[in-house]
Amino acid sequence: MTNxxxxxxxxxxxxxxxxxxxxxxxxxxxxxxxxxxxxxxxACGLDGPLDVTIQGSTGYYCAGMNKEATVTVKGSAGPGVxxxxxxxxxxxxxxxxxxAGATGHGGLLNIKGNASSRCGISMKGIDIVVHxxxxxxxxxxxxxxxxxxxxxxxDALGDSLYEARLFVRGTVKSxxxxxxxxxxxxxxxxxxxxxxxxxxxxxxxxxxKRYGSARKLYNFNIDHADEY
Amino acid sequence: MCGIxxxxxxxxxxxxxxxxxxxxxxxxxxDRGPDSAGIAIYGDETGGIKITVQSDTPETAFADLDADxxxxxxGPVTIKSxxxxxxxxxxxxSEKAAIAFLEDKGLRIMGSxxxxxxxxxxxxPKDVAARFNLREMGGSHGIGHTRMATESAVTTxxxxxxxxxxxxxxxxxxxxxxxNQMRRVLAKKGVFTRxxxxxxxxxxxxxxxxxxxxxxxxxxxxxxxxxDGFFTFVTGTKNGFGVxxxxxxxxxxxxxxxxxxxxxxxEYRAFADLPGIDAARVWEPEPATVYFWER
Numbered sequence: 255m256t257n258x259x260x261x262x263x264x265x266x267x268x269x270x271x272x273x274x275x276x277x278x279x280x281x282x283x284x285x286x287x288x289x290x291x292x293x294x295x296x297a298c299g300l301d302g303p304l305d306v307t308i309q310g311s312t313g314y315y316c317a318g319m320n321k322e323a324t325v326t327v328k329g330s331a332g333p334g335v336x337x338x339x340x341x342x343x344x345x346x347x348x349x350x351x352x353x354a355g356a357t358g359h360g361g362l363l364n365i366k367g368n369a370s371s372r373c374g375i376s377m378k379g380i381d382i383v384v385h386x387x388x389x390x391x392x393x394x395x396x397x398x399x400x401x402x403x404x405x406x407x408x409d410a411l412g413d414s415l416y417e418a419r420l421f422v423r424g425t426v427k428s429x430x431x432x433x434x435x436x437x438x439x440x441x442x443x444x445x446x447x448x449x450x451x452x453x454x455x456x457x458x459x460x461x462x463k464r465y466g467s468a469r470k471l472y473n474f475n476i477d478h479a480d481e482y
Numbered sequence: 483m484c485g486i487x488x489x490x491x492x493x494x495x496x497x498x499x500x501x502x503x504x505x506x507x508x509x510x511x512x513d514r515g516p517d518s519a520g521i522a523i524y525g526d527e528t529g530g531i532k533i534t535v536q537s538d539t540p541e542t543a544f545a546d547l548d549a550d551x552x553x554x555x556x557g558p559v560t561i562k563s564x565x566x567x568x569x570x571x572x573x574x575x576s577e578k579a580a581i582a583f584l585e586d587k588g589l590r591i592m593g594s595x596x597x598x599x600x601x602x603x604x605x606x607p608k609d610v611a612a613r614f615n616l617r618e619m620g621g622s623h624g625i626g627h628t629r630m631a632t633e634s635a636v637t638t639x640x641x642x643x644x645x646x647x648x649x650x651x652x653x654x655x656x657x658x659x660x661x662n663q664m665r666r667v668l669a670k671k672g673v674f675t676r677x678x679x680x681x682x683x684x685x686x687x688x689x690x691x692x693x694x695x696x697x698x699x700x701x702x703x704x705x706x707x708x709x710d711g712f713f714t715f716v717t718g719t720k721n722g723f724g725v726x727x728x729x730x731x732x733x734x735x736x737x738x739x740x741x742x743x744x745x746x747x748x749e750y751r752a753f754a755d756l757p758g759i760d761a762a763r764v765w766e767p768e769p770a771t772v773y774f775w776e777r
Contacts, residue, residue, distance in 0.1 A: 292750035311750045311764070330764055332750060333734060351734065351766055370766050371731055389731075390769065 256284040266293050277302035277323055292332065297325050300342070317344045320361065336363045339380055352389070355382045358399065364453045371408065374401045377418055383453035393420055394430065402449050404457050412465055420465040421446055423457055434468045484642075484655040485511025485628035486735075488716045488723050488746035490775045494622075496742060501619030505611045507745070507752040508626040512607045514655075514748055515628030518641035519610040520602025522651040522718050525621035527597045530560075531577040531648070533570045534592040534600045535584050536638055543589060544568045554583045565613045566638075567592065569599050577648075590638060591676070593645030597621075597720055600651060602641040622777065625718045625746075627653035633661070633680040644682040646675070647689035649720040654681040655733045655748055656712035664709065684709055688717060702726040702772040716746055724774035731769035738762040744775045 257276075259269050269287060276283045277300040284305040290296055294313040297306045300323035308316070311329030321340040330348035339358040346354075349367035356372065358380025365373075365382070371389035374382050379398040387405035394410070396418035406424035413430020419442070420433070429435075438460075446459035487507035491500060501523065508519060537543035540563060548561040548570065555576040562569045572580045577594055585591060592600040601614040607628045611617065627642035634640045643651035658664075661680035664687060668675070673690045675682045687709065691701035698717070702724050705715060714733040717724045725746055727735055738745045738753050740762045745753055753759045767773055 291754035292752075310760075313749055313751055330750065332736075348764070349766065351736070352732070368766075371769065390729075 256286060258286045258288060261287060261289040261291060261293060266296065270295070270298065273297055273304065273306060274299055274301065277304040277321075290329075294332070297323070300325070311348065320344055330367065336361075336380075339363065349386070350384075355380050358382070360399075362449075362452060368405065374399075374418070377401065381449055381452075383449055383455055385453075385455055387424070390427070391430070393418055393433075396420070400445060400449055402446065402453070402455075402462070404455055412467070414471060415465075415467040417467060419445070421462040422465065423462045426463075426465070429465065432468045432471045433465055436464045436466045438462070438464045483514045483630045485514035485748045485752070486625070486653050486655050486714065486716050486746065487511060487627075487748075487752050488623075488625040488653075488718075488725075490623040490723055490744040491742065492744070493742050497622060498620040500621045500624055501615075502617045503743075503756060504624050504626055505616045506755045507747060508607045508611060508616070508628060510752045510754070511626075511628040511748060515630045516606055517631055517636045518602065518604040518629040518638075519607035519627065520600065520629075520641045520643050520653075521611075521614075521616055521624055521626040522593065522598055522600045522643040522645070522653075523616075523619050523621045523624040524597045524649070524718065524720065525599060525619065528560075528571050530571040530573050531580075531594055531596060532599055533572065533577060533580060533584065533594040534567055534598075535570065535589040536567050536592055536603075537589050538566065540566050540568070543587070547587075550587075551580055551583060555579050564601070564615060566603060567601050567614065593643070593651060595645075595649030595720065598645065598649045598651065598718065600643055600645055602627075602643065603638055604636055604641065623718065623723055625651065625653050625716050625723060632657050634678045637677075639677040640679050642681060643718065644677075644679065644685040646673075646682065646686040647693065649718075650685070650689050650692065651718045652681060652685035652688060653716050654684060655714045655735075656728070658684060658709055658711035658713065660710040680711070684713065684715065685717075698724050698774055698776075699772050702774070706770050714748070719776070722774060722776035724772060725767055726772045727767055727769050729770040735767050736764065737767055737773070738764045 287308045290310040292313045298318040304323040306325045313332040315334040317325040318337045323342045326345045333351040336344040341361040345364040350369040353372040354369045355363040363382045365384045368386035373388045373392040375394045377396045383402045390408035393412045397416040403422045407426045410430035412433030443459045544563045548559045552559040557573040560571045642653040645651040658680040661683040688701045
């Protein structure tokens with residue numbers, strides 16, 4: 255059964271309480287939220303299997319801390335969508351604003367449009383697929399997980415990167431400190447193929463380049479002592 | 483924080499609704515800036531220059547003000563007073579003398595121009611909007627601001643928009659870190675500001691560049707090089723408005739365009755009541771990129 259909650263009739267806190275309780279109940283329920291009107295913190299903190307569709311655009315921190323739930327936004331999402339996601343799937347049909355998927359530990363963030371600056375900043379295991387472009391400083395200090403970009407990347411991609419994998423099909427305006435292009439080996443093609451399929455992305459893994467950490471910042475380099 | 487809204491109408495038949503649409507947008511941004519609010523509205527041109535002034539004691543300050551000003555500039559003056567603000571219309575060419583007289587009388591100058599009027603006060607955006615009947619105002623375009631003060635005191639003069647030249651104004655979300663230095667640089671050129679506020683320096687910088695012959699686009703480009711700090715700027719001119727964000731772009735911004743209007747806001751929430759928003763093109767302006775719309 256699909257439940258519909260209308261944000262012109264129900265307060266945001268009540269909607270989130272209802273969704274959080276339904277997620278905890280482990281009943282795989284389906285919810286449709288109408289008239290979101292760009293509200294903040296929608297469908298955040300869901301801790302269990304639940305299917306939520308938001309019929310419109312959302313504001314800050316939609317689907318934050320998501321665990322197991324599937325959240326779909328039928329519009330654009332404001333800053334910090336799916337921040338610190340643990341698992342589950344968050345899909346944005348439109349664009350995502352800055353720091354989408356920041357610090358995410360797991361799950362899939364699927365952005366059908368563009369993502370702006372700082373996408374995947376400090377990501378810790380999440381998979382992010384962006385069908386359009388991403389802005390500057392994306393994957394800054396990204397530790398683990400995969401960031402897949404079908405379009406172009408802005409300035410300073412992967413600055414101070416740890417072990418996250420970055421796959422970009424288009425151009426990269428510039429690479430950040432310690433981020434380099436790396437060889438695309440068969441195991442990377444496999445990972446990418448699976449992610450593209452999961453995200454419903456119409457692209458071939460062979461069209462992408464892989465970027466990763468040069469690992470030069472991991473240890474103090476005595477030759478740089480004069481620079482401090 | 484702070485909230486910014488802007489609306490540029492492409493169709494004349496919407497002009498009577500400008501104030502109503504902008505007021506909804508402004509009030510939605512209350513939790514980004516609850517301490518003051520302001521709006522610059524570009525309305526009908528009267529052939530003269532409109533000077534918007536503010537007084538904490540409007541009953542006495544505005545009584546006979548038009549007659550007194552008329553005697554000083556030796557020309558016709560009309561006055562429209564709304565709450566703490568009054569708009570005086572004087573013949574073009576006499577505005578300098580008029581502003582000097584009004585400042586001498588202790589009135590605060592909000593701005594001047596052929597079409598621009600500025601209304602700003604401390605208080606919640608809904609109260610500021612009600613005080614000035616913003617909903618009833620018509621015009622071709624307007625920009626508004628809800629303030630959460632960081633760089634200077636919560637006063638009428640610290641509220642946005644800031645106007646530093648005829649028909650030009652600026653609203654800002656962010657903070658400038660080199661505003662004192664820039665204030666001194668501008669003062670050496672004879673460009674002065676009326677408050678301690680950082681944004682007013684940004685406005686004066688843009689006005690000064692335009693006065694030196696730069697286009698609006700070039701002046702906005704200049705902010706990226708010469709102003710240090712965080713900013714999303716929306717600047718209004720007689721013919722339109724412009725948007726620029728600093729290269730780091732951590733202050734939010736979203737834009738929407740339909741056949742009827744171009745709208746700007748700090749957050750999508752401010753667009754929720756705009757007609758046709760579901761079918762509008764909605765996007766986030768790129769960092770360090772100048773956008774402007776002019777008629």
